[in-house]
Amino acid sequence: MKKLRKEPFNKWVWKILDNYKHRIEVYYGGAGSGKSYGAMQKVILKACNSKRRVLVIRKVQRTIKESIFRLTLELLGQAGLTQFAKINRTDFTIVLSNGSEFIFKGLDDPEKIKSIHGITDIVIEEATDITLDDFTQLNLRLRPGIDVKDPQIFLMFNPVSKVNWVYPYFFVNKPKDCLVIKTNYKDNKFLTKDYIKTLEDMAYRNPAYYKIYALGTFATLDKLVYRYTKRIIPFEEVKDLPLFCGLDFGYINDPSAFISVRIDEIKKKIYIVDEYFKKGMLNDEIARTINDLGYSKEVITADSAEQKSIAEIKKYGISRIKEARKGPDSVINGIQYIQQYELIVDERCPKIIEELDNYTWMKDKKSGEYVNKPVDMFNHGLDALRYAIESLIKGANKMTVRKKPIGL
Ligand SMILES: Nc1ncnc2c1ncn2[C@@H]1O[C@H](COP(=O)(O)OP(=O)(O)OP(=O)(O)O)[C@@H](O)[C@H]1O
Numbered sequence: 001m002k003k004l005r006k007e008p009f010n011k012w013v014w015k016i017l018d019n020y021k022h023r024i025e026v027y028y029g030g031a032g033s034g035k036s037y038g039a040m041q042k043v044i045l046k047a048c049n050s051k052r053r054v055l056v057i058r059k060v061q062r063t064i065k066e067s068i069f070r071l072t073l074e075l076l077g078q079a080g081l082t083q084f085a086k087i088n089r090t091d092f093t094i095v096l097s098n099g100s101e102f103i104f105k106g107l108d109d110p111e112k113i114k115s116i117h118g119i120t121d122i123v124i125e126e127a128t129d130i131t132l133d134d135f136t137q138l139n140l141r142l143r144p145g146i147d148v149k150d151p152q153i154f155l156m157f158n159p160v161s162k163v164n165w166v167y168p169y170f171f172v173n174k175p176k177d178c179l180v181i182k183t184n185y186k187d188n189k190f191l192t193k194d195y196i197k198t199l200e201d202m203a204y205r206n207p208a209y210y211k212i213y214a215l216g217t218f219a220t221l222d223k224l225v226y227r228y229t230k231r232i233i234p235f236e237e238v239k240d241l242p243l244f245c246g247l248d249f250g251y252i253n254d255p256s257a258f259i260s261v262r263i264d265e266i267k268k269k270i271y272i273v274d275e276y277f278k279k280g281m282l283n284d285e286i287a288r289t290i291n292d293l294g295y296s297k298e299v300i301t302a303d304s305a306e307q308k309s310i311a312e313i314k315k316y317g318i319s320r321i322k323e324a325r326k327g328p329d330s331v332i333n334g335i336q337y338i339q340q341y342e343l344i345v346d347e348r349c350p351k352i353i354e355e356l357d358n359y360t361w362m363k364d365k366k367s368g369e370y371v372n373k374p375v376d377m378f379n380h381g382l383d384a385l386r387y388a389i390e391s392l393i394k395g396a397n398k399m400t401v402r403k404k405p406i407g408l
């Protein structure tokens with residue numbers, strides 16, 4: 001197989017071409033990095049070398065013809081295989097001369113997919129478009145133990161959002177037996193200068209797009225809850241402003257999050273100046289940390305769901321810790337209150353910045369419309385922020401009540 005010429009392949013594809021060791025291969029990164037071409041080159045070659053039955057999946061059937069099906073035909077042409085293949089352009093199937101088959105299907109017809117048997121490999125194009133449930137179903141189709149040599153699933157996607165299932169699945173939990181390859185346009189020798197310029201120009205026009213589609217790193221295009229600016233906040237600038245501290249409890253899976261903010265009520269600015277995030281902390285360690293950070297004498301407002309923890313932390317010497325009062329609408333009220341301020345974050349607070357970059361409004365599954373509720377992720381420090389400023393919100397609510405009798 002190494003008699004192959006190297007030229008038709010990008011370097012990163014060449015390196016993994018005959019490596020079938022990993023059950024799952026994830027190709028993610030920027031646009032035009034050669035992920036789709038690379039994956040199909042690899043499976044075509046695999047299918048030439050032994051008899052395979054490859055299922056190629058996209059979310060929506062009608063998008064297949066002009067994308068992954070067309071590029072497969074182009075690659076077969078390049079390899080001089082077209083004349084030996086049976087190509088069905090209505091059912092979107094291709095049979096090679098050795099009997100290997102490619103079946104292209106949209107997930108909008110799950111019953112049809114269920115009836116396809118003997119699958120040896122699955123290619124999932126634009127995997128961020130499908131759901132975790134979809135993936136689980138497909139993954140089950142290639143259960144180990146079935147009589148298939150080297151079964152593999154290939155997934156390709158752009159890193160559109162950490163809220164998407166692919167992020168926790170492949171980057172946080174990291175399944176065994178999974179090869180993850182990150183690429184961007186610089187890894188594709190076939191791109192035109194114009195295409196590269198379009199990508200690079202995005203740096204000025206749309207930073208979130210640039211991050212995702214040029215650099216190939218995770219960013220978010222969903223509707224973010226908060227806008228903010230980040231910079232170094234000199235202590236001198238904020239030292240006379242009142243300080244507010246908030247604490248959200250986590251333990252094994254989530255971190256406990258402590259943040260401190262300074263608030264300028266007149267100029268309507270919230271400065272996030274300090275953060276501390278850590279998993280697995282018991283209450284004595286939380287108390288010690290708050291003490292070490294120099295906040296033991298401050299009022300700290302903490303998640304009211306953990307009254308026992310609050311009492312314990314108080315016992316460990318953080319005497320002014322108190323619980324936040326959570327009402328039924330406290331999340332949305334808190335968010336709306338904070339949104340009235342300009343949010344400035346010290347750039348030495350990476351965790352809260354990560355949350356701000358990923359804390360988005362929830363979308364209604366059916367209509368795709370945003371609803372008045374945030375996604376319950378990336379919100380530990382941001383919950384602590386709501387707790388921290390809770391006393392101000394209460395004040396604001398009182399104002400509204402007092403205004404009523406005078407007709408305002
Ligand atoms: N092996 C190849 N031979 C010829 N052209 C290639 C090859 N690989 C990539 N290209 C060219 O590079 C372009 C981008 O490649 P490809 O579509 O595979 O990128 P991608 O990473 O899947 O992009 P996206 O993230 O937008 O889906 C293709 O349209 C094609 O013109």
Ligand SMILES: [Mg+2]
Pocket residue numbers: 035036037156
């Ligand atoms: Mg692609």
